[in-house]
Amino acid sequence: MFDDRSPIYQQIAEKIKKDILYGDLTADEQVMSTNQYASFYRINPATAAKAFQQLTDDGYLYKRRGIGMFVSPDAQERLRAGRREKFFSDVVRPMVAEARAVGIDLQEIIHHLKEQA
Template identity: 70%
Template sequence: MFDDRSPIYLQIADGIKNDVLSGALKEDEQVMSTNQYAAFYRINPATAAKGFAQLVDEGVLYKKRGIGMFVSPDAREKLRAARRERFFTEVVDPMLAEAKRVGIGVDEIVRHVGGAR
C-alpha cells in the first residue's frame, strides 16, 4: 500500500481522502482507529495518528470524544472542490499554455476531447 515517494502519513491521508471521494467512506461513517489502522498496515501508531490529525485539520474527519473518528458531513464536497481546483491548476492550465505555444486553439482541443469519448 505504501511507497517511497512521500511520507507514509501523507499516503494515509490521501488514501482516506480517495475513499471518501469514491464513496467507500460515507458522511458520518466511523473510520478505523489509529491503533487499528497501525496494526492492520503494520506501521507506527504515531504515523497513523499524524495522518489522521492532518485529516482533522483539513475538515475531512472529526472526532467524537471517547468514540472515535468519523467522516465529516461535507468532506466529499470539500475534497471534490479542492481536486477540481487542483485539476485546473496542475493539468488544464499547463496544457493550455503548451497548446498556445504550439499553435493549437481551444476549439481544436474541445473537438479532440469531445471525440475521445
C-alpha cells in the same frame, strides 16, 4: 502500500482522502481507529495517529468522544472542490499554453475532448 516518496503518515492521509473522494468512505461514516489502522497496515500507531490528526485539523474527519473518528459531512465536496482547482491549474492551464504554442485552437481542443468523453 507505502513507498519512500513521502512520509507514511502523509500517504495514509492521502489514501483516506482518496477513499472519501471516490465514495468508499461517506459522510458521517466511522473510520478505523488509529490502532486498527496501525495493526492492519503493520505501522506504528503514532504514525497513524499523526495522519488522523492531520485529517481532523483539515476538517475531513471529526471525533466523537469515546466512539471514534468519522468522515465530516462536507469532506467529499471540499475534496472535490480542491481537486477541481488543482486539475485546472495543473492540467488545463498548461495544456492550453502548450496548445497555443503549437498552434492548436480552442475549438480543436474542445472537439478532441468531446471525442474522449
